[in-house]
Amino acid sequence: MKPDRTVGIIGYGGYVPRYRIDSAEIDRVWKGSGQPRGRTVMAVPGPDEDTATMAIAAARNAMAMAGIDPSLLRAVWFGTESKPYAVKPTSTIVADAIGALPEASAADWEFACKPGTEAMQAAAAMVGSGMARYAMCGGADTAQSRPGDALEYNTGAGGAAFVLGPADESLAALEASTSYVTNTPDFFRREGRSYPSHGHRFTGEPAYFRHIRASVTRLLDELGLAPSDFKAAVFHQPNPQFPVRVARELGFSREQAEPYVVSARMGNAYSASALLGFACALDDAAPGDRILLASYGSGAGSDAFSFTVTERIAERRPRGVPIERYLSQSRPVDYALYARYRGKLRVM
Amino acid sequence: MDIARSWRQQDSNLRLVGSRCRVCEALVFPQRLRCPSCGGADLADHAFQGGGTTVSVATVREAPRGFAGQVPYAAALVRLDEGPVVAAMLADVEPEEACPGMRVSMITRRIRQDGDDGPIVYGYKFAPEGSP
Amino acid sequence: MHLADIIGIGRTAAGEHWRRSLVDLCVEAGGAALDEARGTTPTAVIVGNALGGVLGDQQNLALYAASRLGLERVETHTVADDEASGGSAVRVALALLAAGLHERVLVIGAEKTTDALPDGVEAARAKGLDAVREAGFGMGPSVGAALAMRRYIDEHRVDRDLFYHLAATAHAHAALNPLAFLSWPLPEEQYRCSPVVAEPFTVCDGAPLCDGAAAVVLARPSQRASSAIRIAGSSAVSCRPGIAGLAVDLSLPAAERSAAAALSQAGLAARDVSVFELHDSSTLMAALSVEAVGLAPRGKALDFAARGGLRIGGERPALTFGGLKARGHVMGAAGVCQIAEGALQLRGEAGTNQVAGAKSALVQCLGSLGATAVTHVLA
Numbered sequence: 123m124k125p126d127r128t129v130g131i132i133g134y135g136g137y138v139p140r141y142r143i144d145s146a147e148i149d150r151v152w153k154g155s156g157q158p159r160g161r162t163v164m165a166v167p168g169p170d171e172d173t174a175t176m177a178i179a180a181a182r183n184a185m186a187m188a189g190i191d192p193s194l195l196r197a198v199w200f201g202t203e204s205k206p207y208a209v210k211p212t213s214t215i216v217a218d219a220i221g222a223l224p225e226a227s228a229a230d231w232e233f234a235c236k237p238g239t240e241a242m243q244a245a246a247a248m249v250g251s252g253m254a255r256y257a258m259c260g261g262a263d264t265a266q267s268r269p270g271d272a273l274e275y276n277t278g279a280g281g282a283a284f285v286l287g288p289a290d291e292s293l294a295a296l297e298a299s300t301s302y303v304t305n306t307p308d309f310f311r312r313e314g315r316s317y318p319s320h321g322h323r324f325t326g327e328p329a330y331f332r333h334i335r336a337s338v339t340r341l342l343d344e345l346g347l348a349p350s351d352f353k354a355a356v357f358h359q360p361n362p363q364f365p366v367r368v369a370r371e372l373g374f375s376r377e378q379a380e381p382y383v384v385s386a387r388m389g390n391a392y393s394a395s396a397l398l399g400f401a402c403a404l405d406d407a408a409p410g411d412r413i414l415l416a417s418y419g420s421g422a423g424s425d426a427f428s429f430t431v432t433e434r435i436a437e438r439r440p441r442g443v444p445i446e447r448y449l450s451q452s453r454p455v456d457y458a459l460y461a462r463y464r465g466k467l468r469v470m
Numbered sequence: 471m472d473i474a475r476s477w478r479q480q481d482s483n484l485r486l487v488g489s490r491c492r493v494c495e496a497l498v499f500p501q502r503l504r505c506p507s508c509g510g511a512d513l514a515d516h517a518f519q520g521g522g523t524t525v526s527v528a529t530v531r532e533a534p535r536g537f538a539g540q541v542p543y544a545a546a547l548v549r550l551d552e553g554p555v556v557a558a559m560l561a562d563v564e565p566e567e568a569c570p571g572m573r574v575s576m577i578t579r580r581i582r583q584d585g586d587d588g589p590i591v592y593g594y595k596f597a598p599e600g601s602p
Numbered sequence: 603m604h605l606a607d608i609i610g611i612g613r614t615a616a617g618e619h620w621r622r623s624l625v626d627l628c629v630e631a632g633g634a635a636l637d638e639a640r641g642t643t644p645t646a647v648i649v650g651n652a653l654g655g656v657l658g659d660q661q662n663l664a665l666y667a668a669s670r671l672g673l674e675r676v677e678t679h680t681v682a683d684d685e686a687s688g689g690s691a692v693r694v695a696l697a698l699l700a701a702g703l704h705e706r707v708l709v710i711g712a713e714k715t716t717d718a719l720p721d722g723v724e725a726a727r728a729k730g731l732d733a734v735r736e737a738g739f740g741m742g743p744s745v746g747a748a749l750a751m752r753r754y755i756d757e758h759r760v761d762r763d764l765f766y767h768l769a770a771t772a773h774a775h776a777a778l779n780p781l782a783f784l785s786w787p788l789p790e791e792q793y794r795c796s797p798v799v800a801e802p803f804t805v806c807d808g809a810p811l812c813d814g815a816a817a818v819v820l821a822r823p824s825q826r827a828s829s830a831i832r833i834a835g836s837s838a839v840s841c842r843p844g845i846a847g848l849a850v851d852l853s854l855p856a857a858e859r860s861a862a863a864a865l866s867q868a869g870l871a872a873r874d875v876s877v878f879e880l881h882d883s884s885t886l887m888a889a890l891s892v893e894a895v896g897l898a899p900r901g902k903a904l905d906f907a908a909r910g911g912l913r914i915g916g917e918r919p920a921l922t923f924g925g926l927k928a929r930g931h932v933m934g935a936a937g938v939c940q941i942a943e944g945a946l947q948l949r950g951e952a953g954t955n956q957v958a959g960a961k962s963a964l965v966q967c968l969g970s971l972g973a974t975a976v977t978h979v980l981a
Contacts, residue, residue: 140562140602169540170561170579174592178484178578206580206590215592219484219578221517443602451602453564479734500735526756526849528748529801530740535725537740545745545800547846555846557732557741557749565801570756581739593739 123299125250130292135183136401137176138280138388138448141166143460145275151457152270164389165278167264169463172206176281177262178219184283187442192221196254198228201237201261201393235392236419243299245286256287261393268317276361278389282397293435298345302336303423329422334368337424338416349373353411354403358396358418359385387449402445409433472584476591483593490516499554520576522548529565536582544568548596562597573599603867605696607830610639610819611942615781616930619813624659624714628667631815632710639819644708646677650691652934656726657718684730686969688937689976693838699822711938712815730970746845746971747884748803753849758901762802765885766793767907776924778954783812783930807885809931816939831945835867835979843973856975857894868979872896876960877947878920879940881968882927919957937967944980
């Protein structure tokens, strides 16, 4: 899929909260060993943080890099599966905080872990059709997981935001995007429930791997590109292993994928997971580099994008905040404090 | 429930909107209908930049109702670069590391919520400048 | 000036009155004052109360207090000016007397805080600050005092533990007062180990909120010679609300101006006054009050207290029944309670708390962290 007018990224930004819990600490509490294989460290939002505050922080970083008047944004669209309000858009809070209201569309997108890339496709379409000069899209989540569940060993938190606009103003131009979507209930959260349910190994091959392989294969076919044409390949990161494996299956090298697997250092931030990896790749990129982004959302589908970095990245990027700054800060918390901050302790 | 009351505060809470007196150019936070300097009634909205310096800090361990979930937190007086002093909580700093004279900048956090069924109030806190 | 005569005094103990309601407290103190002023029936009842309505208690309190006291066909008003409510109620009574609208007015100050939980009371008290920008952002009177205390320590380069002496003065006097809530001396060790409320402010820096009431019957100045204690000066000033102003300036301009005006009406200087009842809602507010009234230079209140300057028998006896800090913080009752205590001193009826030869008293209560000040001078 390509828009009529060329579209690109004008600015981007991320946010990762400062607290970290070690998967060994989760294991200490639930399995008693404290020594799991594939150790990860996961970002934990503070007691005053939620999806809206993280999205606002990411959006402000993106706007600082874009350097545009917020009133020119015609859309502020965030994807999340951890809405602070079940009914009432999070995106209106974000749009208000960055000064984009009232002449903007604002809505929350939902598709498990990939609503942020859905919003990115829609924002590209809006700009590409000429309906808007600029549109913001992004994803943010305080990822939910049932205490003691396998998911808890990988759930993190964070947000990412992108300002899309005309390609000739962009720091990275969109080449094309594809989606591959089926009706696959590998992971879901029922209405009114606090934690999601999942199909264990069913979330792997019939879900994550099949959908990403399909969306990326279609994208490469559509563009006539091979994996070797890319500097970086960023995939959704439910754990640190899956993105490396799907990269290998698709013919990408470890070097193309592994540096952008942020989930080992911050956990899976659901809607923000692939987007934060993508922001890392942009932080690393030089003009001319081509970057692949492939999301995955349970339920199920994958959106794939190809971007080429422009020379504008050099002057634009220093106005933002490198994702590495967020990843390298960390304040360890134990399970007790984590449980308090995440509302996993029921008080009263 | 606190719905209209918190809605009315959103501009100041989310974007540090105060007032600028069109007569004497005084800057005031939060918004005012009358200029505290000259008494004039011709004021325009003015969004403060969000940078400031702490004047005093105190680590709160016994909080008023509605804030217990956040203790311990650092309460501070922040002198905005444009002049006004704001009472606000600090964030992204351990309370024992907070001290007067710190450079801080405005961020947005959850301030409080009205029970499980009421609105969530988002508003300004201040974090050490350049954090992370 | 001779603004009014105090012809009746009533007080309840300050403390936890589990079996008494807010209205009961009014009746207990008001009834005692009426008994003392026997033979006179007031035609107006003014009640000062800070939190009753906010804590879900009786509103239009003065109506119900008057009715339960058996006073019918009287004018009633309830005054709510935060912690200055009691002083303000006296001001309203003085205005009614001065206008010639009444001959006798019963003034009651009452507060009932123990029916609510402490965090709820602190949240309610916080509404006396800027309800939106301070209370709404996690600030309360204790947090405000803590921010000012931190500044006081930095600005005046004093040791935090020096605040002990203000608390210790109040406790020493409360230990002599059978109606006090915390009627025991405060050991320095206990002060130093006190649990933190908001660093550097500890539990022992704050005055304990409790229940209590006090009442006075005020009469228009009599033409004949009378032995009644006179209200010789009265001034209320409000200015500069906000924690920021307090903590940045470390002064109480409302308290300064109000004290100066009341003293000038009475034809006295602070050095002439025998007894000072000040608004020591915290050790920090006590220090600033001592300086505002002129008992010690800026930054020197702690030294002055450490030297025993505020003790009964000292240079400037203050908080002679224990102050808010140890007699108990009765919020909206404080202003009337102070007047009752000051009048007892001048009558020579202060018992073990008596300041020898007391001729005049300055009583001052403060609301909204000192932004509202009401001062009376008794002689």
